[in-house]
Protein backbone atom coordinates (compact mmCIF):
# COMPACT_ATOMS: atom_id res chain seq x y z
CA UNK A 323 0.00 0.00 0.00
CA UNK A 324 1.29 3.41 -1.00
CA UNK A 325 2.16 5.81 1.81
CA UNK A 326 0.70 9.33 1.76
CA UNK A 327 3.16 12.22 1.83
CA UNK A 328 1.30 15.43 2.76
CA UNK A 329 4.30 17.54 1.65
CA UNK A 330 4.44 16.03 -1.83
CA UNK A 331 2.30 18.70 -3.55
CA UNK A 332 4.46 21.56 -2.31
CA UNK A 333 7.66 19.59 -2.90
CA UNK A 334 6.90 18.81 -6.54
CA UNK A 335 6.38 22.51 -7.31
CA UNK A 336 10.08 23.03 -6.54
CA UNK A 337 10.80 20.76 -9.50
CA UNK A 338 8.78 22.88 -11.92
CA UNK A 339 5.13 21.82 -11.47
CA UNK A 340 2.51 24.56 -11.79
CA UNK A 341 -0.72 24.86 -9.80
CA UNK A 342 -1.66 21.27 -10.55
CA UNK A 343 -4.07 21.09 -7.61
CA UNK A 344 -6.39 23.27 -9.75
CA UNK A 345 -7.10 20.10 -11.76
CA UNK A 346 -10.80 19.16 -11.58
CA UNK A 347 -10.31 15.74 -13.12
CA UNK A 348 -12.03 16.40 -16.45
CA UNK A 349 -9.74 14.05 -18.36
CA UNK A 350 -9.11 16.38 -21.36
CA UNK A 351 -5.35 15.98 -20.97
CA UNK A 352 -5.51 12.19 -21.15
CA UNK A 353 -7.93 12.32 -24.09
CA UNK A 354 -5.62 14.56 -26.08
CA UNK A 355 -2.36 12.76 -25.27
CA UNK A 356 -1.29 10.63 -28.24
CA UNK A 357 0.83 8.35 -26.06
CA UNK A 358 -1.65 7.24 -23.46
CA UNK A 359 -3.68 4.11 -24.10
CA UNK A 360 -5.75 1.54 -22.22
CA UNK A 361 -2.69 0.05 -20.55
CA UNK A 362 -0.97 3.34 -19.70
CA UNK A 363 -3.19 6.10 -18.49
CA UNK A 364 -1.60 9.51 -18.11
CA UNK A 365 -1.27 12.36 -17.29
CA UNK A 366 -4.60 12.78 -15.43
CA UNK A 367 -4.09 9.82 -13.11
CA UNK A 368 -0.76 11.23 -11.93
CA UNK A 369 -2.31 14.58 -11.07
CA UNK A 370 -4.66 12.66 -8.80
CA UNK A 371 -1.73 10.73 -7.28
CA UNK A 372 0.15 13.98 -6.72
CA UNK A 373 -2.80 15.74 -5.09
CA UNK A 374 -3.24 12.74 -2.77
CA UNK A 375 0.51 12.64 -2.04
CA UNK A 376 0.97 9.06 -3.30
CA UNK A 377 4.64 9.50 -4.05
CA UNK A 378 5.49 5.77 -4.07
CA UNK A 379 2.99 5.23 -6.91
CA UNK A 380 4.80 7.92 -8.86
CA UNK A 381 8.30 6.60 -8.19
CA UNK A 382 7.22 3.10 -9.22
CA UNK A 383 5.59 4.21 -12.44
CA UNK A 384 6.97 3.72 -15.93
CA UNK A 385 4.32 6.05 -17.40
CA UNK A 386 6.04 9.26 -16.30
CA UNK A 387 8.91 8.28 -18.64
CA UNK A 388 6.63 7.50 -21.57
CA UNK A 389 5.64 11.19 -21.84
CA UNK A 390 7.77 13.13 -24.35
CA UNK A 391 6.84 16.58 -22.99
CA UNK A 392 5.09 17.74 -26.17
CA UNK A 393 2.91 20.07 -24.07
CA UNK A 394 -0.33 19.32 -25.96
CA UNK A 395 -2.11 18.41 -22.72
CA UNK A 396 -1.15 21.74 -21.13
CA UNK A 397 -2.54 23.61 -24.16
CA UNK A 398 -5.94 21.97 -23.69
CA UNK A 399 -6.26 22.04 -19.90
CA UNK A 400 -9.25 24.26 -18.98
CA UNK A 401 -7.80 24.86 -15.49
CA UNK A 402 -4.26 25.86 -16.52
CA UNK A 403 -3.00 23.08 -14.26
CA UNK A 404 -0.04 22.46 -16.58
CA UNK A 405 -0.20 18.64 -16.80
CA UNK A 406 2.75 18.57 -19.24
CA UNK A 407 4.96 20.65 -16.90
CA UNK A 408 3.77 18.45 -14.05
CA UNK A 409 4.90 15.28 -15.85
CA UNK A 410 8.31 16.87 -16.50
CA UNK A 411 8.52 17.84 -12.80
CA UNK A 412 7.72 14.22 -11.84
CA UNK A 413 10.63 13.00 -13.97
CA UNK A 414 13.00 15.49 -12.29
CA UNK A 415 11.66 14.41 -8.91
CA UNK A 416 12.19 10.73 -9.79
CA UNK A 417 15.77 11.36 -11.01
CA UNK A 418 16.51 13.19 -7.76
CA UNK A 419 14.89 10.46 -5.65
CA UNK A 420 16.74 7.58 -7.33
CA UNK A 421 20.12 9.35 -7.01
CA UNK A 422 21.65 8.47 -3.60
CA UNK A 423 23.84 11.46 -2.67
CA UNK A 424 21.07 14.08 -2.49
CA UNK A 425 23.07 16.35 -4.80
CA UNK A 426 20.51 16.12 -7.61
CA UNK A 427 17.79 17.35 -5.24
CA UNK A 428 19.88 20.45 -4.48
CA UNK A 429 20.78 20.98 -8.15
CA UNK A 430 17.18 20.78 -9.35
CA UNK A 431 15.77 22.97 -6.61
CA UNK A 432 18.39 25.71 -6.49
CA UNK A 433 19.92 27.53 -9.46
CA UNK A 434 22.82 28.98 -7.40
CA UNK A 435 23.75 25.46 -6.22
CA UNK A 436 23.62 24.20 -9.79
CA UNK A 437 25.86 27.04 -11.03
CA UNK A 438 28.34 26.60 -8.16
CA UNK A 439 28.47 22.84 -8.68
CA UNK A 440 29.07 23.28 -12.43
CA UNK A 441 31.88 25.79 -11.81
CA UNK A 442 33.43 23.53 -9.16
CA UNK A 443 33.35 20.58 -11.56
CA UNK A 444 34.90 22.66 -14.38
CA UNK A 445 37.76 23.80 -12.17
CA UNK A 446 38.38 20.31 -10.82
CA UNK A 447 38.28 18.79 -14.30
CA UNK A 448 40.62 21.50 -15.61
CA UNK A 449 43.11 20.75 -12.82
CA UNK A 450 42.70 17.01 -13.34
CA UNK A 451 43.52 17.34 -17.04
CA UNK A 452 46.85 18.95 -16.14
CA UNK A 453 47.75 15.84 -14.12
CA UNK A 454 47.57 13.92 -17.41
CA UNK A 455 50.28 16.24 -18.79
CA UNK A 456 52.59 16.66 -15.78
CA UNK A 457 55.51 18.01 -17.86
CA UNK A 458 53.54 20.97 -19.21
CA UNK A 459 54.78 24.38 -18.01
CA UNK A 460 51.36 25.26 -16.50
CA UNK A 461 51.13 21.82 -14.83
CA UNK A 462 54.51 22.29 -13.13
CA UNK A 463 53.41 25.69 -11.78
CA UNK A 464 50.03 24.29 -10.66
CA UNK A 465 51.64 21.44 -8.71
CA UNK A 466 53.69 23.92 -6.69
CA UNK A 467 50.37 25.41 -5.48
CA UNK A 468 48.32 22.20 -5.12
CA UNK A 469 50.20 18.89 -4.95
CA UNK A 470 49.77 16.55 -7.93
CA UNK A 471 48.49 13.69 -5.74
CA UNK A 472 45.72 15.84 -4.21
CA UNK A 473 44.38 16.91 -7.61
CA UNK A 474 44.70 13.48 -9.18
CA UNK A 475 43.02 11.68 -6.28
CA UNK A 476 40.20 14.22 -6.05
CA UNK A 477 39.55 13.70 -9.76
CA UNK A 478 39.41 9.95 -9.26
CA UNK A 479 37.06 10.36 -6.28
CA UNK A 480 34.70 12.55 -8.34
CA UNK A 481 34.66 10.04 -11.22
CA UNK A 482 34.03 7.17 -8.79
CA UNK A 483 31.18 8.93 -6.96
CA UNK A 484 29.56 9.77 -10.30
CA UNK A 485 29.81 6.20 -11.58
CA UNK A 486 28.52 4.65 -8.35
CA UNK A 487 25.65 7.12 -8.08
CA UNK A 488 24.60 6.47 -11.69
CA UNK A 489 24.61 2.70 -11.16
CA UNK A 490 22.75 3.13 -7.86
CA UNK A 491 20.08 5.27 -9.52
CA UNK A 492 19.54 2.73 -12.27
CA UNK A 493 19.29 -0.20 -9.86
CA UNK A 494 16.91 1.76 -7.60
CA UNK A 495 14.66 2.55 -10.53
CA UNK A 496 14.75 -1.06 -11.73
CA UNK A 497 13.76 -2.34 -8.30
CA UNK A 498 10.95 0.20 -7.96
CA UNK A 499 9.51 -0.48 -11.39
CA UNK A 500 9.80 -4.23 -10.81
CA UNK A 501 7.35 -3.92 -7.91
CA UNK A 502 4.51 -3.06 -10.28
CA UNK A 503 5.20 -5.79 -12.84
CA UNK A 504 2.28 -8.12 -13.40
CA UNK A 505 3.48 -11.73 -13.13
CA UNK A 506 3.76 -13.07 -16.65
CA UNK A 507 2.30 -16.29 -17.99
CA UNK A 508 5.08 -18.61 -19.21
CA UNK A 509 6.10 -17.76 -22.77
CA UNK A 510 4.14 -14.51 -22.85
CA UNK A 511 6.91 -12.14 -21.87
CA UNK A 512 10.08 -12.02 -23.90
CA UNK A 513 13.08 -10.15 -22.57
CA UNK A 514 14.81 -9.97 -25.95
CA UNK A 515 11.70 -8.86 -27.84
CA UNK A 516 11.04 -6.12 -25.30
CA UNK A 517 14.58 -4.76 -25.70
CA UNK A 518 14.24 -5.02 -29.48
CA UNK A 519 11.16 -2.80 -29.23
CA UNK A 520 13.11 -0.34 -27.08
CA UNK A 521 15.91 -0.12 -29.66
CA UNK A 522 13.33 0.30 -32.43
CA UNK A 523 11.68 3.14 -30.53
CA UNK A 524 15.02 4.86 -29.89
CA UNK A 525 15.94 4.46 -33.54
CA UNK A 526 12.67 5.74 -34.98
CA UNK A 527 11.02 7.78 -32.18
CA UNK A 528 7.77 6.25 -33.41
CA UNK A 529 5.91 7.06 -30.21
CA UNK A 530 7.26 10.62 -30.09
CA UNK A 531 6.11 11.09 -33.70
CA UNK A 532 2.52 10.47 -32.63
CA UNK A 533 2.67 13.39 -30.15
CA UNK A 534 0.95 16.70 -30.74
CA UNK A 535 -1.02 15.77 -33.86
CA UNK A 536 -4.11 17.90 -33.20
CA UNK A 537 -5.42 20.02 -36.11
CA UNK A 538 -4.47 23.25 -34.37
CA UNK A 539 -0.96 22.03 -33.55
CA UNK A 540 1.88 24.41 -34.42
CA UNK A 541 3.75 21.43 -35.90
CA UNK A 542 0.87 20.07 -37.98
CA UNK A 543 2.25 20.80 -41.48
CA UNK A 544 5.87 21.45 -40.62
CA UNK A 545 8.60 19.29 -42.26
CA UNK A 546 9.76 16.30 -40.22
CA UNK A 547 13.32 17.64 -40.09
CA UNK A 548 12.33 20.53 -37.82
CA UNK A 549 9.76 18.74 -35.67
CA UNK A 550 10.54 18.20 -31.96
CA UNK A 551 10.85 14.40 -32.33
CA UNK A 552 13.57 14.80 -34.96
CA UNK A 553 15.34 17.47 -32.92
CA UNK A 554 15.34 15.06 -29.96
CA UNK A 555 16.50 12.23 -32.21
CA UNK A 556 19.38 14.36 -33.59
CA UNK A 557 20.59 15.37 -30.14
CA UNK A 558 20.41 11.84 -28.75
CA UNK A 559 22.13 10.09 -31.67
CA UNK A 560 24.57 12.97 -32.13
CA UNK A 561 25.71 12.64 -28.53
CA UNK A 562 25.90 8.82 -28.63
CA UNK A 563 27.79 8.93 -31.94
CA UNK A 564 30.31 11.39 -30.53
CA UNK A 565 30.77 9.27 -27.44
CA UNK A 566 31.49 6.23 -29.61
CA UNK A 567 33.83 8.21 -31.90
CA UNK A 568 35.75 9.48 -28.85
CA UNK A 569 36.17 5.95 -27.51
CA UNK A 570 37.34 4.73 -30.95
CA UNK A 571 39.73 7.69 -31.24
CA UNK A 572 41.15 6.78 -27.85
CA UNK A 573 41.63 3.13 -28.79
CA UNK A 574 42.88 3.72 -32.34
CA UNK A 575 45.17 6.67 -31.46
CA UNK A 576 47.10 8.20 -34.39
CA UNK A 577 45.15 7.14 -37.49
CA UNK A 578 42.03 8.59 -35.87
CA UNK A 579 43.37 12.12 -36.43
CA UNK A 580 42.99 11.67 -40.22
CA UNK A 581 39.73 13.19 -41.43
CA UNK A 582 38.84 10.14 -43.59
CA UNK A 583 39.29 7.60 -40.77
CA UNK A 584 35.97 5.79 -39.96
CA UNK A 585 35.86 7.02 -36.36
CA UNK A 586 36.44 10.60 -37.62
CA UNK A 587 33.68 10.28 -40.21
CA UNK A 588 31.39 9.00 -37.47
CA UNK A 589 32.46 11.94 -35.26
CA UNK A 590 31.77 14.45 -38.05
CA UNK A 591 28.29 13.09 -38.82
CA UNK A 592 27.41 12.80 -35.11
CA UNK A 593 28.75 16.32 -34.45
CA UNK A 594 26.60 17.74 -37.27
CA UNK A 595 23.52 16.03 -35.80
CA UNK A 596 24.31 17.33 -32.33
CA UNK A 597 24.88 20.93 -33.43
CA UNK A 598 21.78 20.80 -35.66
CA UNK A 599 19.52 19.44 -32.91
CA UNK A 600 20.80 21.70 -30.14
CA UNK A 601 20.70 24.81 -32.38
CA UNK A 602 17.03 24.17 -33.21
CA UNK A 603 16.13 23.37 -29.61
CA UNK A 604 17.81 26.57 -28.37
CA UNK A 605 16.09 28.61 -31.13
CA UNK A 606 12.65 27.18 -30.25
CA UNK A 607 13.22 28.15 -26.63
CA UNK A 608 14.31 31.69 -27.50
CA UNK A 609 11.31 32.13 -29.79
CA UNK A 610 8.98 30.29 -27.37
CA UNK A 611 7.29 28.64 -30.35
CA UNK A 612 4.91 26.49 -28.29
CA UNK A 613 3.94 26.15 -24.66
CA UNK A 614 6.57 23.43 -24.13
CA UNK A 615 9.30 25.88 -25.06
CA UNK A 616 7.88 28.85 -23.19
CA UNK A 617 9.43 28.08 -19.85
CA UNK A 618 12.89 26.58 -19.75
CA UNK A 619 14.68 25.96 -16.50
CA UNK A 620 18.27 27.11 -16.06
CA UNK A 621 19.53 23.51 -15.86
CA UNK A 622 17.93 22.76 -19.25
CA UNK A 623 19.45 25.90 -20.82
CA UNK A 624 22.89 24.97 -19.53
CA UNK A 625 22.55 21.37 -20.62
CA UNK A 626 21.69 22.43 -24.18
CA UNK A 627 24.42 25.07 -24.20
CA UNK A 628 27.03 22.53 -23.03
CA UNK A 629 26.04 20.13 -25.80
CA UNK A 630 26.15 22.91 -28.40
CA UNK A 631 29.56 24.18 -27.22
CA UNK A 632 30.91 20.59 -27.16
CA UNK A 633 29.80 20.18 -30.79
CA UNK A 634 31.14 23.53 -32.04
CA UNK A 635 34.51 23.22 -30.25
CA UNK A 636 34.76 19.64 -31.58
CA UNK A 637 34.51 20.96 -35.16
CA UNK A 638 37.01 23.71 -34.40
CA UNK A 639 39.51 21.09 -33.23
CA UNK A 640 38.83 18.79 -36.18
CA UNK A 641 39.53 21.60 -38.65
CA UNK A 642 42.65 22.71 -36.70
CA UNK A 643 44.02 19.15 -36.73
CA UNK A 644 43.24 18.73 -40.44
CA UNK A 645 45.18 21.92 -41.29
CA UNK A 646 47.95 21.27 -38.77
CA UNK A 647 47.26 24.55 -36.95
CA UNK A 648 49.10 24.62 -33.62
CA UNK A 649 48.15 27.93 -31.99
CA UNK A 650 47.65 28.75 -28.31
CA UNK A 651 43.97 29.43 -29.04
CA UNK A 652 43.52 25.85 -30.23
CA UNK A 653 44.95 24.55 -26.96
CA UNK A 654 42.46 26.71 -25.04
CA UNK A 655 39.61 25.42 -27.22
CA UNK A 656 40.83 21.86 -26.58
CA UNK A 657 40.76 22.52 -22.82
CA UNK A 658 37.22 23.97 -23.02
CA UNK A 659 36.05 21.07 -25.22
CA UNK A 660 37.50 18.44 -22.92
CA UNK A 661 36.15 20.05 -19.73
CA UNK A 662 32.64 20.46 -21.17
CA UNK A 663 32.57 16.95 -22.62
CA UNK A 664 33.75 15.41 -19.35
CA UNK A 665 31.36 17.61 -17.40
CA UNK A 666 28.46 16.33 -19.51
CA UNK A 667 29.49 12.78 -18.68
CA UNK A 668 29.90 13.60 -14.97
CA UNK A 669 26.58 15.46 -14.79
CA UNK A 670 24.83 12.54 -16.49
CA UNK A 671 23.41 10.96 -13.35
CA UNK A 672 22.78 14.30 -11.60
CA UNK A 673 20.76 16.07 -14.29
CA UNK A 674 17.92 15.78 -16.75
CA UNK A 675 20.43 13.88 -18.86
CA UNK A 676 19.72 10.82 -16.69
CA UNK A 677 16.47 10.33 -18.60
CA UNK A 678 18.65 8.89 -21.37
CA UNK A 679 19.02 5.70 -19.31
CA UNK A 680 15.79 5.85 -17.30
CA UNK A 681 13.48 6.20 -20.31
CA UNK A 682 14.80 3.10 -22.15
CA UNK A 683 14.42 1.10 -18.93
CA UNK A 684 10.83 2.31 -18.48
CA UNK A 685 10.14 1.53 -22.14
CA UNK A 686 11.47 -1.97 -21.57
CA UNK A 687 8.98 -2.52 -18.73
CA UNK A 688 6.21 -1.03 -20.87
CA UNK A 689 6.91 -3.22 -23.92
CA UNK A 690 7.36 -6.33 -21.81
CA UNK A 691 3.99 -5.79 -20.18
CA UNK A 692 2.35 -4.98 -23.52
CA UNK A 693 3.55 -8.35 -24.84
CA UNK A 694 1.98 -10.12 -21.87
CA UNK A 695 -1.37 -8.48 -22.53
CA UNK A 696 -1.39 -9.34 -26.27
Ligand code: SF4
Pocket residue numbers: 344345346347348349350351352366369398399400401402403404405
Ligand atom coordinates in the same frame (compact mmCIF):
# COMPACT_ATOMS: atom_id res chain seq x y z
S1 SF4 B 1 -7.18 18.71 -18.50
FE1 SF4 B 1 -6.49 19.88 -16.70
S2 SF4 B 1 -8.26 19.88 -15.34
FE2 SF4 B 1 -8.64 18.28 -16.83
S3 SF4 B 1 -7.83 16.38 -15.88
FE3 SF4 B 1 -6.18 17.25 -17.11
S4 SF4 B 1 -5.02 18.53 -15.71
FE4 SF4 B 1 -7.00 18.13 -14.74
Ligand code: SF4
Pocket residue numbers: 354355356357358364365388389390391392393394395396405406409533534
Ligand atom coordinates in the same frame (compact mmCIF):
# COMPACT_ATOMS: atom_id res chain seq x y z
S1 SF4 C 1 3.18 16.43 -22.57
FE1 SF4 C 1 2.47 15.37 -24.44
S2 SF4 C 1 3.17 13.26 -24.15
FE2 SF4 C 1 3.28 14.24 -22.16
S3 SF4 C 1 1.34 13.77 -21.16
FE3 SF4 C 1 1.10 15.75 -22.18
S4 SF4 C 1 0.25 15.28 -24.20
FE4 SF4 C 1 1.08 13.37 -23.36
